[in-house]
Amino acid sequence: MLLYVVRRLLYAVPIALGVTLVVFSLVHIAPGDPISALLPNEATEEMLQQARKEFGLDRPLPVQYAIWLGHAAVGNLGVSIGSGRPVADEVAAAVVNTVILAVSAGLLSCLLGFVLGMVAGLRRDGLIDHLVNLFTISGVSLPHYWLAILLVIVFSVNLSWLPPLGVGPDTSDGWRPDWAHLRHLILPTLATAAIPMAVIARTMRAGVVDVLDQDFIGTLRAKGLPPRRILWHVVRNALPTTLAVMGLQLGNMLGGSVLVETVFAWPGTGFLLASAIFQRDLPLLQGTMLVLAMFFVFLNLIVDLVQSATDPRIRRS
Amino acid sequence: MNVQMTIPEAGPRVATAPLLDIAGLRVAYRGLAGWTQVVRGVDLSLAPGRTLVLLGESGSGKSVTLRAIPGLLREEGARVEGHVRVGGQDVTTLPPAELLKLRGGRVGFIFQEPMTALDPVFRIGDQIAETIVQHRGVSWRAAMATARELFDLVQIPSAERRLKAYPNELSGGLRQRAMIAMAMSCEPELLLADEPTTALDATVQIQVLLLLREIQRERGTAMVFVTHDLGVAAEIADEVAVMYAGRIVERGGAEQVLLYPRHPYTRALTNCVVQGSYRDQRLGELSGAPPDVSRLPPGCSFAPRCPARAEDCLRHEPDFRSLAPGHDAACLHPSGPSADPSSRPGVPAGSPKGH
Known part of the structure; x- marks a missing residue:
């Protein structure tokens, strides 16, 4: 029974990692740019670039994933773009x-x-x-x-x-x-x-x-x-x-x-x-x-x- | 002369009333096309300590007859007529509370398939102990101690470990031994066994059979044993009743029925058995298939397949007629030599187990 518990716990690790990958990919594959929704329509290209940099969206996706995963592991899920409050608190x-x-x-x-x-x-x-x-x-x-x-x-x-x-x-x-x-x-x-x-x-x-x-x-x-x-x-x-x-x-x-x-x-x-x-x-x-x-x-x-x-x-x- | 009196070990018990007495048992099940009569008038009686083998093909009604004895047909929605008395109590009219005491208490039951007949999510020991607690009202501890002793009785090694095992953790032979232990747990006077060795490997079969016979003799338990296997019947039976299409067609002492069968159906069955001297010879065979019990022909139900069929067989359903003391057959034209001991010197009367 104990062996079964340990084995089942170990199985949960790759499943959880896979889940994070799917969640991250889904959100980034979905069409639509979050920054353009946030900034007013008349915002210049420069302002958009600036905002992307602020939210880390200008980096390559694998890097973004690694950073996000590292933060998520310690309970930091980032800041809500809409409310400006920590995501962890909102959730x-x-x-x-x-x-x-x-x-x-x-x-x-x-x-x-x-x-x-x-x-x-x-x-x-x-x-x-x-x-x-x-x-x-x-x-x-x-x-x-x-x-x-x-x-x-x-x-x-x-x-x-x-x-x-x-x-x-x-x-x-x-x-x-x-x-x-x-x-x-x-x-x-x-x-x-x-x-x-x-x-x-x-x-x-x-x-x-x-x-x-x-x-x-x-x-x-x-x-x-x-x-x-x-x-x-x-x-x-x-x-x-x-x-x-x-x-x-x-x-x-x-x-x-x-x-x-x-x-x-x-x-x-x-x-x-x-x-x-x-x-x-x-x-x-x-x-x-x-x-x-x-x-x-x-x-x-x-x-x-x-x-x-x-x-x-x-x-x- | 009663044939039972010729067997010395049964001597003292002969005078007592029969432990099991079945009279005019008829059983019908409701099907799509109305009621189907699967047992059509069975009469049987068995003295304490004796073993009766019910022999027959699939669908002959032998298992249904067996399940009628502890009243199990009540829960199956079957229509039961006639009387089944165990130790004087009529099972067909017994109030439910009394019936529960009879089942597992005075009457033990062993099923064919020990894998599916044991609850898969309960430990073996618990399944035995709950029976003992139910009937004896003892503590769980005491019941487990009894279960431990029963495992010794049925020769299960490492009893402590096996009591804690689940059914899927034991081999078929061990499971059937545990099943026997469970059936014997409240020291029943009557043991009912429904093809208990059929689902087992050949070598395990004989071990379980010998164990069953040993326990049954040691404890003086009477037994009704259902099988289609003539070899098994010869090994264990004192008396044999052969069933065909819901009726008994021949009954008598084991030797009478198995060695000197008189009913053409029994004769055909015994001809199908391979014996050493018959090697490379063509076996006897029985043409045709058992009849559909919902559409039986008039007259003798075996007549369509009977090699010795006469014209009147198709008109009259034959009654039992006595062929020798204690040996009856339901046949208008019984054939074959008689089993009367006086006509065949050199063969000891009584037990067929000597050969």
Whole structure:
């Protein structure tokens, strides 16, 4: 097990390096000059050259990459061209907001998805299974931004129950789990959780159905185990796959949803990414993408480790 | 005279009531085209400590009959008629809580494929211990200690390490030994084995078979053993019941049925076995394929393939008729020499295991 952990950690290093290369290349391959967006139209060629030199954009790309990577390694992601503030600070603030939303939506989707999937799988082809099926097919099929707009129309505009925008009052000590903040969290949570919940429920259902068809269920029955003990075996067998899917879904949510965050004006990473793109804010875009990509590398690592701890067959391969 | 009385080691138990008593068992499964009758009236009984081999081809209903004994067909959605009594309790009407006590407690079950029949994400030791805890109500520690002793019983070396192993870490032979340990963990009176050696290598097969016979004799456990392998049957059986198309067609002492078969189907089966002196000779063969149980012909279901078919075979489904004491066949025209001990001096009556 320890050997597996070490090996898996070593694998993560080249993956992370590859990610930085892709992030850097993507941003620089994309058309458009950030400097011309920053300076007024009547700026002279001399002024443009001067600005490029200031931001280090006049050097060869490999050199720019090496410098950027060196700075990124010590947490310096440069300065936002748009706001003039350090990229690291901007990203950190956005990450906090996205994490709040992701944890809230993650808890909801994992718990509900797990329970719905399990019940549907145990009652295969029963009424509950068909209802859950309908629910989850709707969940994966509805565009989440559309659901977000619908939630705003119903609960904010028509019913006036919940606020449509923002994270809540801007208090000095930041976000707190009080009602003033939580009521802003409800609608974004529902919109964010819908798809992951449906995906998790479908995975869990498929896992449970698959396990129930296996020969060893017959053995457990022939041993005289009561249904709840057999259920424990079913869950333990269906869990590794479901955990992996939960991890990836949580990763998606931690990445922040550009569309949902835009609809609710939720100042998270998705929102930040969108504004960086519109403002051609190269350092901000690079920094945000890098942090998000690293999130995914880290999350995949955690998922693999948890999975290998729950399924002995993975450790061997 | 009862054939069981001719076997000395079974002597004291003969007077007791049968441990297993199956009467008029009929099983149907729901398919796309309605119910299909896969077991069509099976009667069996077995005294404590004896071994019965259910012999037959795939689809003859032998495994379904076996799974009916601990009531496993309930969870499969099958329609079960008739009675299955184990030690006087009727499994078909037993309340669920009582049925759970019977399964794994009084009746142990060994499956064919030890790889898929063990839970892949639980340690072997835990899978055995949970059975013991369930039935005995002892502590987990005590149950693990019992599991350790069971591993000695089934001759698994390095028991401590193997108890902590997962099923995929053991060889097929070791897995099946662990399966036997699990089935024997609560000292059942009746052991049910569904082709337990079929999935194993030939050399491992015989080891596991001998182990099973040894344990079963040592502990006085009765056993119903399902197989399609005549060699395996001859090795382990006290009694044999041959199944064809959901019914028993011949039953009796192992020697009677295997050496002096009277039903044409059993005769055809025994003709297919390779024996030393028959090398380079053409084997007997049975033409045709087993019938589709959902579309059986009228009359005897074996008649279409039967070399000794007479005209009346196509009209009447034959009842059992006694051919010798304890030896019955469901055939209108049984053939072959009788197994009556008085007519064949020099062959010791009873056990077929001497040869």
